[in-house]
Amino acid sequence: MIQEGGRLSTAEPVRVGGHAVGLPEGVYLAPLTRRLAAFAIDVLVPYALVLLGVMITVGDGPTVLAVVMLLLAIGWAVLLSWMVGTKAAGPGMRQLGLQIVGLHDGRPIGVGRALLRGVIISLLGLSFVGLIVLSALMVVQTRRQGWHDRAVDSVVIEERPLAPPRPRPAPAAADDAEAAGATADRTGERVDLVEDDAEEPVAAGARYAADPEPEAAAGAAAGGPEPESEPEQQEAVPSRAAVPAEPAWMIILEDGREIEIGRLVLIGRNPQPGSGEDDARLIKIRDEARTVSKTHLAIAVDGSDLLVTDRGSTNGSAVTDPDGGYQLLTADEPYRITDAGHLVSFGKHHVRIGRRA
Incomplete structure (x- = not known):
């Protein structure tokens, strides 16, 4: 791991992405080593607080300090979910140039899906075996998605310009x-x-010529004079503005x-x-x-x-x-x-x- 321009980075010889994994060209999967490093940064604070609270509780019984530690850990988890859901990255992922986005649209996944993703990781983290199985699944899965990713339809990619949330669809156009x-x-x-x-x-335009202009509407018989109208019978017809x-x-x-x-x-x-x-x-x-x-x-x-x-x-x-x-x-x-x-x-x-x- 090296420091580049104030951002942590790790050298990765091969980039995987694009059509090889069913993503658009220029979208690359996050390397597993960088994902692991980002995970360590993002969970270091809450896990340390929880561990400290458990140690205090076991040693001296429940105390105000232990409750404060637990509340801080929960607060951090909620803040992290908000950052992932709206900005596509927590502090660790931002430092390592990674993003969590929706698999099918490349946009932030939203706070609700980010919370669910975090809960699944936490439950798997309660068991060492669960973490091993999760890691193995990410290694063999084509898009490096673990259970937590597949549950919320997310994928972890290398950082790219982040698209804004998808706007609500406009009303359907008229049939005509x-x-x-x-x-x-x-x-x-x-x-x-x-x-x-x-x-x-x-x-x-060289090979795809525009359609010919429509001919003028027939108003008189071919070769015959147009009948004259009486002056008092003629009415001014307002011209219609041309439709672009x-x-x-x-x-x-x-x-x-x-x-x-x-x-x-x-x-x-x-x-x-x-x-x-x-x-x-x-x-x-x-x-x-x-x-x-x-x-x-x-x-x-x-x-x-x-x-x-x-x-x-x-x-x-x-x-x-x-x-x-x-x-x-x-x-x-x-x-x-x-x-x-x-x-x-x-x-x-x-x-x-x-x-x-």
Whole structure:
């Protein structure tokens, strides 16, 4: 263990995280040695107080000092749970650059879940065998989750920018927004080959032309003069303000290409449309490491929003929002995106979500 810039640190030769353990790229599991050191720091104060109180009680019987020690220990445990639940780290974890976050969203787990997690650790700590079993479970478990982590759906990771608590969902958009937000994608190309070593990214708009402007409504017969109206029969029709077009959704590939999403888009190593998806755009990903499934992701416009769905992939998918929080996708359950700037990770690859005005 060494001191770096006022923060305790331990050298770890290998970092484990990302798609290898079903997390977004750039999210790494906390090394067990640093977790142990952080645990020692965080529980040193309350355990020392409890031990001192027990020694006093055994020696001289219950005293005011023993009660004070016990109350201080309880107070510390509550404070620690509040810090973990709202800030994702107690003093020890903060010093060692670790965080406790929700497995499926990367956000602080809340005080209630933090208290439950602490209670489970305390109960296991009453038995030396319990601690041994807990340690063994964290060693063999893919995401290094002990019983206390799995009970509250948490994971301990290396420190990263902390996302704010998830806001309450906005009311659902009106049904007629779907017609206004979706535009037909009439390009003839069906498959886009995305290569890791692509040399010439295609400029935005070069291969995905905008839809032609609608022709003026027919008001007179072709080739015939328009009948004249009597002056007294003409009425002034107030002009209607033009409704601004909804910004088009697009995905930005790793090679810089921008693909406008006008219809269903399927992404994978060799994507195959399902029933009723014959007009889907297929984006083929070159992935020699085979971290991407054949049909890994489906992306589609839904009204003014975007839906991203994992198609039962082997290595999973995740969406990282602009605040740094992430959401692990559940197979075949659409995830709704309402604004640009999200990063969709799948295998060792990713696409960025954008909008074109």
